[in-house]
Amino acid sequence: MGGSRSQVNKAHKSRFSSKASRQVHKTSRIDKSRISKPERNVTKGARAARIQRSKMVRDQKRAALLKEKRASSASTSPPRVIVLFGLSASVNLDALEKDLLTLLSPEGTKATSATVASPDYKLRAMVLKAPHGDLLTCMEMAKVADLIAFVATASSLCEEDMSVFHVDSFGSQCLSVFRSIGLPSTALLIRDLPLEPRRKQELKKMCLSSLASEFPEDCKFYPADTKDELHKFLWLFKEQRLTVPHWRNQRPFLMAQEVGLVNDDSNPGKCTLILSGYLRARSLSINQLVHLSGTGDFQLCKIDLLKDPFPLNAKKGPELMDSDELHDLQAIRSLVPDPLKQEPLLVENIPDPLAGEQTWPTEAEMAEADRIHKQKEQKKKILPRGTSDYQAAWIVDDTDEEVSGSEAEEDDGMVLDEEENGFSGPEGSNYSDLDEDHAVSLNLRNSDDETEADTAMTEGENLTREQIEDEIRKIKDAHAEDEEYPDEVDTPFDVPARKRFAKYRGMKSFRTSSWDPKESLPPEYARIFAFDNFARTRKHVLSKALDMDQGAKEDCVPVGSYIRIFIKEVQVDVASKLSILAKTSPVLACGLFQHESKMSVMHFSIRKHDSYSAPIKAKETLTFHVGFRQFIARPIFSSDNMNSDKHKMERFLHAGRFSIASVYAPISFPPLPLIVLKCEQGEGSPTAVAAVGSLKSIDPDRIILKKIILTGYPQRVSKLKATVRYMFHNPEDVRWFKPVEVWTKCGRRGRVKEPVGTHGALKCTFDGVVQQHDTVCMSLYKRVYPKWPEQRFPVLDR
Template identity: 75%
Template sequence: MGGSRAQVNKAHKTRFSSKSSRNIHKISQKDKNRIAKSSKNVTQGARAARLQRNKMLREQKKAAILKEKRASSGSASPPRVIILFPLSASVNVSSLAEDILRLLSTEVSGAVPSTVASSEYKLRATVLQAPHGDLLSCMEMAKVADLIAFVASATEESTCAFIDSFGSHCLSVFRSLGLPSTVVFIRDLPTEIKRRNDAKKIVISSLTSEFPEDCKFYPADSKDDLHKFMWLFKEQRLTAPHWRNQRPYLMAQKVDLVPDDSSPEKCILLLSGYTRAHSLSVNQLVHVSGAGDFQLSKIEIMKDPIPLNARKDHNAMDSDDIQDVEVIRSLTPDPLSQEPLLVENVPDPLAGEQTWPTEAEMADAERNQKQKRMKKRTLPRGTSEYQAAWIIDDTDEEDSTAEDDDDDDDEDGMVLDEGESGFPSQEVTNNPDFEEDQTSLYLRDSDEETENDSVMMEGENLTREQIEDEIKKIKEAHAEDEEFPDEVDTPLDVPARKRFAKYRGLKSFRTSSWDPKESLPPEYARIFAFDNFARTQKHVIAKALKMEQEGRDDCAPAGSYARLYIKDVPLHVASKLCAAFRTAPVILCGLLQHESKMSVLHFSIKKVDSYDAPIKTKEELIFHVGFRQFVARPIFSTNNINSDKHKVERFLHAGRFSIASIYAPISFPPLPLIVLKGVAGGGTPAIAAVGSLRSVDPDRIILKKIILTGYPQKVSKLKATVRYMFHNPEDVRWFKPVEVWTKCGRRGRVKEPVGTHGSMKCIFNGGLQQHDTVCLSLYKRAYPKWPEHRFPVLNA
């Protein structure tokens, strides 16, 4: 009935039409067991292997965490460093430090040292108080802290000002360095339970956003409060910044110096303390924070002065008794294995020269020189012998040399490589007919250009003062345009081809080629470079890890108490370190291979919001890179992702990241950066910028850009006469191959000079407006400044 157009529904999808057909195709249990895969084949499958591997990784991680926990709480681990940092000036941390030390120490009366051991908590700790207002000391303490305990006072509940400006500033610096484990102690809580809970909630709600999510808040008014915290603290797994776990370091418990008999200006610096993070080899170089890089003459592994299970009368670390601690083992460096203190490369000035000429070559050169002196200039036709006798050879030679120099100036034009310019190559040749009448040059082009003759003649009669006044008026008329900060003025008394001789033109800043090995400065002969920096870093870290795992005899194990003898330390530097030890910790860190050699380091850097003064490029700054400190004079540049060339920035701008390039000792990232700038009058340096180490690459191309500007005098369709970009025709011919552009988006080229005052004819790809500005971009490679002195002494 429906015909060919009748609707046909799709059959229901099923394997079996009925239960009877299902039973027919059903496989018996006996057959299932016969055709099933064996267990052997299952275990060999990819899924089983993946599950087994994941299980093994989980077990390894659990074992590593358990080992780390046992090591951090065992007797072989160094004392935990607890830094008490007041969030405001009204907080008194001295009483809190004394309460914690009394709780951990078994001393009933008398002064309690800063490092104590508690057999009750099975814990050793060093408690330090961060001085409020001293940013440098707080920063040095944060570098070695295992736990930063921020202390807030509940008495500020009425104003909710639990953290002042200095505390907020320090907290931002700590975040840049990398925060270790943190807690917040709340002091001065009310005794009434309801008011106490309300005050605690107010403090927590006000400060929660300032700290990490895992940061805990603890009341710290009574002994019971501290007792609860200590039971939790001893079981806590502490976290540390990644950069701090890459190198061994030591926080000095005692600093002393021994005069060196061989050199009265130098001494041997003695640092005693616990080695941390990794084992320290006597053959590797060390860096003393604020003093520099040195070699070790000896390491003495001593008996632990603060054992965990000590008797009551030996529980305290008395500074007078440290020197008398028993020496267990003495390590001396191996001259064949010790890392040399190599800072700079010693260049050979004759390395690229040819061999010395032979005597025969010297004689031939002298003979040719004499013949050249005796040779006279070709005389004009018709000159008699009498007239030729009046011609002096020296004068002729000087005249010919001057003429040759003039010809060279004309021929050595700035020529772009083929393909770099958007127009045909315009090389300047020596044309003897170039001095022809200027009117004939104008008549070659168009009638409109002939109208410029009277105008140009008027401009050529201006004096130097009048030209300067005219340029000043035009600059003031264009002063509203601040979009091009690279504009420079062409000097009137110096030719532009000499003033900007080191600059060159580029067709495209992104795609044009630039050889990174071309015309390097003399400082590049003193630095070191890597063929593959990433591969070298991987090899160096693997080598340090292998040394750690082997447990060699020349290493002081991590957690041992050692006395380090640092040789060849300047006497005045050691004296300043001894004086600075009273207020800030003296830190020593072991250096990895190559980390004492100078190279070009690049940092990702950002100006802090609290610093308002300008930071100019090549200005002397103090760089804190991890544990290291040094003085550098950086240049700032942009970070172009799609190009191998980067533009110089004259100042470090606020609100965005830039790249700071410096000459400094090699360091392997990741490492945090804190930049300090000195204050006039010798005050405490202020935090100017923060960042991190990005790379070590001397071949990074950083270009300084300048823009020469000119102004249209006469415009005729696509052609224009431009003045005040140059001041003589020779400069126009020199820069003729470089492309010009305008601020309104036109592009063009220089056709020829006009007159004798540097005006020129230009052709553009579109109509030019009279108020437009013609620009010419030039580039040269920029390098950082070599620092005069590299290492500042801490707080000195």
């Protein structure tokens, strides 16, 4: 009864195949202890190496965290900076500052200094209040803050919606700027809450729901009316692990608590500026250069290591010190620079006027020239007279029509070395990108209507200049709806196009055509510096700074020290302004890395600020805040093409997207944030935030091209050929721009064949049928550069 149709029952499913196998998965206690030991379980090989490396990384992170915690709680660390920022003008920061200082130091509230050492909290702190409406001062305070305490008041509830806390326009603007700079640790203090517990809790929840989206996720909300509430805030702040932006920990900086100056009799108009304060972030070398915020880069002539004026474990108890007592502190140790090791204050390169002079060639150069000459002789393509290999890259190989030597000598096309016009621009007909079928059709298909077009062009020969301008205006108005081509320019009547557009050239392909980055550089490029390998130089400079910070060197002062630095050769009027400014705003001095005083071409990734609606034109004077540094620049804007080494210039900074701003500026090593300020026209006008971004790269060889489009309009059309007018106004210009490709707005591409008549009309051949209403265009390009700023650093007029 068997066979293929016999019944097959499902096998019995059991966890164990037999009773004996039930105990296999169980292990004895001895075996368990043997398995739990990692040295017996881990075998040699890649897995063991991975486990060992993971353990090493964990230990390093644990040690670094423990070291940071010990350093932050030690008495040698600098005082923590608390910046009080009111979200609206109705917030009373004076009362809050007084309450905090009273709580930290009940016996020293009579002093004027905002720094206090509190043994009760085991905390040293500096309390600063940001002036509402002063954008520059708020920015400088945010750069040095260890904690930004945003203050909201319950009396600022919106009248329309009582459940929303009000943040005015200045508060919103500063919030966005702080985010761009990099927010440190944050907290939100709520003032003027009612005494009733239920109503107080409701308002706190309203504040949390309406303002939570404006701040980071780890931002804590504290009521700050009573002494107990402020005590809780300070105790949690003391235990909190503070976070600061990464760029701020890379450079040593000092926020001056005392500013003075000493006149230099040997150098009239200059003086020595004296700044006293705590050194933060990194160790500072006496041989380093320093940047004085808003003023410039300087050398140090002396550093005094002073006794800490605010010791945490003082015997006589907490107190605040007056400015006279700070000034009279005695120096424990003094450092003077070593002339052999001190970084030179080199800003611009000294151009050599004889650098381009011809010298007698060496034997190696002559052998190289012979080799190149033999390679040229082997080339089949015959080029116009005076054309180099670089220029020949834009000359099309015409395999169908061989050009003889005599024809090349009589060629009237674009020859780069033509002395008559000084033209260094367009070469190369760009129709080589056409398909092979189209190229064949351009050469083989002829029309019998060419003579008719020639005679028809004589109709426009007798028009006056005014009549031609009126006709061009009418055609322009008919095409006014087409806004896809903002680069269109009109060819002038009084200046030949070959002279007006002498610096422009045509390209076969914007993406693949070659452009020598060292060709025809402006005179400003002789004054700047460039890196052979920027990434390698940056790595070397940062590692050198890290070694200086970790090693105990005699020419360095450690972090947390109270020091007095002497900055030499500062202008007297600038030093006087700084001494007055120090009473209301922090005066910052930051150490510079090697090469950071030298000028180069810097590129920033930038976008227009949401609150700024006015147009920002290229080469407009703007103030750049890059980290701790400030300088004036005149940038040009360009697109960021990832798949090409050439980038198109943008005439304006467009809203809603990122662009690249290129400027002449002192070298800085990324990452660094960028805030662009623009002073509105008119006396007393406020400074507005125009754009934000970050430093991207330093590269003088970045090619930025300005594009223009010359337009013409078909007068006679015969299948693939057309007679175009109003692109040029004389036949010499047509012959000059003959090698450049032409295209139409409807998608046709072609080449210029010959001029027609005496008024600049031209014959063109295309790869398809041309419509009568179409527009013929010619694209030309030239390389552009940023403008050298007349003034490098902003005037201190705050």
